[in-house]
Amino acid sequence: MNGAVTRVLVADDQTVVREGIVMLLGLLPGIEVVGAAADGEEAVALVERHHPDVVLMDLRMPRVDGVEATRRIRAAHPQTEVVVLTTYADDESLFPALQAGARGYLTKDAGGEEIAKAIADVRSGAAGLSPQVQLRLLERLSESPVKSAPNSGTSGTSGTSGSPGGPTAPTAARAGGLPDGLTVREAEVLALIAEGLSNAEIAQRLFVSQATVKTHINNLFAKTAVRDRAQAVAYAFRHGITGTQQ
Incomplete structure (x- = not known):
């Protein structure tokens, strides 16, 4: 552009x-x-x-x-x-x-x-x-304890355990559950959206293609019923899905 x-x-x-x-x-x-x-x-x-x-x-x-x-x-x-x-x-x-x-x-x-x-x-x-x-x-996230959802859809966790210098599992996942059937990888993508990263930056951070990022975004949007990235940001903070380390 x-x-x-x-x-x-x-x-x-x-x-x-x-x-x-x-x-x-x-x-x-x-x-x-x-x-x-x-x-x-x-x-x-x-x-x-x-x-x-x-x-x-x-x-x-x-x-x-x-x-x-x-x-x-x-x-x-x-x-x-x-x-x-x-x-x-x-x-x-x-x-x-x-x-x-x-x-x-x-x-x-x-x-x-x-x-x-x-x-x-x-x-x-x-x-x-x-x-x-x-x-x-x-601050809003820190004011309210994260509510754990039933543990479902958490397959595909390879590469998400948080090696030094690499991506870490979102806080909600470490707390024991993800909402709406999100996988750990989808939650990682959502957390990076909440940080304000573009698709290209997310792909670089997770060492995957932009096409893979788009697939994850489409899937998580469908599961969480959000329409766009701004709603996804609100959803991420509401459910404690961030990459912040404890």
Whole structure:
């Protein structure tokens, strides 16, 4: 995608904030702002009209809020990615947005470089989560003990026991069970998705082909009933499927 221009739509109900984001994006190379919406309902309509690659979405907006707008956009235009750009990083804002289909989540103290990286990340298939949001997800995980599911579908464990410098079994697997019939390898892939790795990076980390990674992703998406990588991230942290060592 070198040299490609990413078409971005901005949605924020505060005029000064919206205009400031548009001005900032206009200074970033490789980004073209195709529209600006004052609420979620207008954002949905402008996506229908302009078919942007990425929407920068505020959450607290009149008429239709950012979560519902994200849900509608992702359902009607799955090729359009959504990056939340909001003041709030609390659980009540974060998890509904990810479950609605947002692939990125930034707070409004993010700088231009961080916004550009999140846009590039979601365009490449990775999650565009700010360091603060990733920390909150980890804190949320540490606040609740992992619930072990019945031990099923845990075949194919070769190469996953955690040799020095290599991949380690996810924490949920080490706790004694994986949910929804996930295999250990599928859980490893899910944990790496939660770290924000792309398919190519996952393949490199696990020493397998990208085709194999895609197969694992398709299987785990079907088993967990998630629609995209952002929902997979939320699922991974909700069930304690991370590569964090004890």
